[in-house]
Amino acid sequence: MLELAILGLLHESPMHGYELRKQLTTKLGAFRAAISYGSLYPTLRRLQTDGWITEGAPPTGMPASPDEVPLLTGKRGRVVYTITAEGKERFQELLTAAGPETYDSEAGFGVHFAFFARTDPATRLRILEGRRRRVEERREGMRDVLSRAAERLDAYTLELQRHGLDACEREVRWLEELIANERNGTTPQPPSADPERSS
Amino acid sequence: MLELAILGLLHESPMHGYELRKQLTTKLGAFRAAISYGSLYPTLRRLQTDGWITEGAPPTGMPASPDEVPLLTGKRGRVVYTITAEGKERFQELLTAAGPETYDSEAGFGVHFAFFARTDPATRLRILEGRRRRVEERREGMRDVLSRAAERLDAYTLELQRHGLDACEREVRWLEELIANERNGTTPQPPSADPERSS
DNA sequence: GTTGCGATGTATCGGGCCGATACATCGGAT
DNA sequence: ATCCGATGTATCGGCCCGATACATCGCAAC
Numbered sequence: 001m002l003e004l005a006i007l008g009l010l011h012e013s014p015m016h017g018y019e020l021r022k023q024l025t026t027k028l029g030a031f032r033a034a035i036s037y038g039s040l041y042p043t044l045r046r047l048q049t050d051g052w053i054t055e056g057a058p059p060t061g062m063p064a065s066p067d068e069v070p071l072l073t074g075k076r077g078r079v080v081y082t083i084t085a086e087g088k089e090r091f092q093e094l095l096t097a098a099g100p101e102t103y104d105s106e107a108g109f110g111v112h113f114a115f116f117a118r119t120d121p122a123t124r125l126r127i128l129e130g131r132r133r134r135v136e137e138r139r140e141g142m143r144d145v146l147s148r149a150a151e152r153l154d155a156y157t158l159e160l161q162r163h164g165l166d167a168c169e170r171e172v173r174w175l176e177e178l179i180a181n182e183r184n185g186t187t188p189q190p191p192s193a194d195p196e197r198s199s
Numbered sequence: 200m201l202e203l204a205i206l207g208l209l210h211e212s213p214m215h216g217y218e219l220r221k222q223l224t225t226k227l228g229a230f231r232a233a234i235s236y237g238s239l240y241p242t243l244r245r246l247q248t249d250g251w252i253t254e255g256a257p258p259t260g261m262p263a264s265p266d267e268v269p270l271l272t273g274k275r276g277r278v279v280y281t282i283t284a285e286g287k288e289r290f291q292e293l294l295t296a297a298g299p300e301t302y303d304s305e306a307g308f309g310v311h312f313a314f315f316a317r318t319d320p321a322t323r324l325r326i327l328e329g330r331r332r333r334v335e336e337r338r339e340g341m342r343d344v345l346s347r348a349a350e351r352l353d354a355y356t357l358e359l360q361r362h363g364l365d366a367c368e369r370e371v372r373w374l375e376e377l378i379a380n381e382r383n384g385t386t387p388q389p390p391s392a393d394p395e396r397s398s
Numbered sequence: 399g400t401t402g403c404g405a406t407g408t409a410t411c412g413g414g415c416c417g418a419t420a421c422a423t424c425g426g427a428t
Numbered sequence: 429a430t431c432c433g434a435t436g437t438a439t440c441g442g443c444c445c446g447a448t449a450c451a452t453c454g455c456a457a458c
Contacts, residue, residue: 001443001444002443002444016407016408017407017408017409018406018407018408025340026340026344027356029337029340029341029344029360029363030341030359030360030362030363030364031359031363033303033304033337034445035444035445036444036445036446037407037408037409037410037445037446038409038410038411038444038445038446038447039443039444039445040444041408041409041410042409042410042443042444043443043444045409078406078407078408079407079408101417104232105232105416110359113355113359114355114356114359115355116353116355117353117354117355117356138228138232141224141225141228142228142229145225145228154315154316155316156312156313156314156315156316157226157313157316159377160229160230160309160312160313161228161229163229163373164228164229164230165229167366167369170366170369174362178358200414200415201414201415215436215437216436216437216438217435217436217437233416234415234416235415235416235417236416236417236436236437236438236439237415237416237417237418237438237439237440238414238415238416239415240437240438240439241414241415241438241439242414242415244438277435277436277437278436278437300446304445
């Protein structure tokens, strides 16, 4: 999960940990809150021993003059991570793997979705449909609770179920739209074809 | 988190692990997916060593005849957990504690909210407002991403942000309503003055 | 110039929770 | 009697988090 996200970001450009965390937080902020260093650094280490990434800038110049380091990416103490060729392969592999863990957790789905632009259409469709199925299951569960046990529960629990149900219905509709677009060959294209777009 | 949820459920009636899990899943299903046994049983053990719960039925009869056990709650092999007096105190303590971890995670908030009926009004308000602040922060972050970097991101990432933003705005509105109700002294009252109770 | 200090940045540690897995028991079908 | 799936308890390895500890840098006060 974190592995996929990190490889995806380093695929775009080399980065040090702090910057990585910042980008992760904004790019994936829609589904998960923030990435902790307590998971980031160990994962970076693991990726390194697995050979998917390396410390240090890529072979793009980099004269290695210890006191003439670039201002933004190589200061003393900073560790810049760069993806390797194997890492890029691994990234593609993870992108298309997309097992059940992809649909189950918000975070897993969010990460995969964030890299949809680099995922092949068949996999995109598979993930969207898998996700839809899970959310539909959750939705049905809540509907049952609301219809069958409405009188046993206190008003707060009831309201919680109602809110959750609403969120699920909304997500299903969102997914339906995305799936329809995928089937049309229309990529995502949300900004246009939208009735209201005042400013 | 799990501790609070378990104590809350056992506060209503003694249960064995399987049943506990089922109830947890339905009651908290709105915010978190399901509880794993891999976290349930260790937590039960911990609660036991801490003295908040005990194995075995409460002192309600229970003649301890080994082959005349009740049908639904004491079969051989089953372990029924019962909350202790100290456990009830602990439950109240956790209910009112409600630190930042309550607002930050979906799960944490969901659990606390699920027991709002047994939470005092001041704490309810504090939790709702804390949660609102967090969601607003997330919302602002996504707004920034959408307005400032709209052209740098691919359509999928953009769509993800848009969906996340929408969800945040919705949750804030929901929280506003709940807060207003709390301030009015109106409890939750979502079913809109439901005076009838037909079956 | 050196001393103090907040911001930047790297790293670890303990613990909670999860998914997978392994058993033990029960009830019913053959 | 015996097999087998449903019920139910329990553990293990691993991911991820929050808290915490350090180093270093820029800068301001003296």
